[in-house]
Amino acid sequence: MLVVGASRTIGLGLAEQLLRRGWTVIGTVRGTARTALHDLADRSDGRLTVERLEMTDADSRAALRDTLAGTTLDLLLVSAAITNGDQPIGDVDEATFTQVMTVNAYAPLRVVETLLPLVSPTGTIGVLSSSQGSLTLNTRGGHEVYRASKSALNQLMRSFAARHAGDARPLLLLNPGWVRTELGGPEAPLSIDQSVPGVIDTVLAQHGTPGLRFLDHRGQTVPW
Structure with missing residues (x-):
């Protein structure tokens, strides 16, 4: 199993939870600095390997694919998100908009495309999304660029699923809920x-069920 973006917060939690359940895990970090993921690897009895990946860099994505050549992944989980805070679009400069869209929507799907040959024909691909990417649930506005980036991520995954309509792999957009992280803030309930x-x-629970679903941390469908 590979968890992309596992150096901290939810990504780190995903790697740790998979280890607790007995899986062998590969987790990625962005740079060369030691992280909590390295500490977790030291305690894992060799069941966690740490690799480097800068998701937004094509050469880095290709290098990870080459490093893992010959590995078959039963699960690929991609966790990545940044935010610019709660600003209306009129207050957001183009560079910030581009950065949020690149990290939250473009890079995760480029990772999926690059690493797809390593995923078992019946393996699962999951990408961390958010209920804020739901058009139906957006009745209050706010966090406009973050919302737009997660909606774009969902749309790109839907297009990916359409291009792979005959594929046996489950494809999941995963809403972890509103979680107390740097991004979620201290008021988050989870x-x-x-x-x-x-x-x-x-x-x-979705293993063996082909097709794309948008689900939350309780297994409930999130409206598009």
């Missing part, structure tokens, strides 16, 4: 330990 086990339960 801790990582309250969210992540449900995300993993949801992922594992």
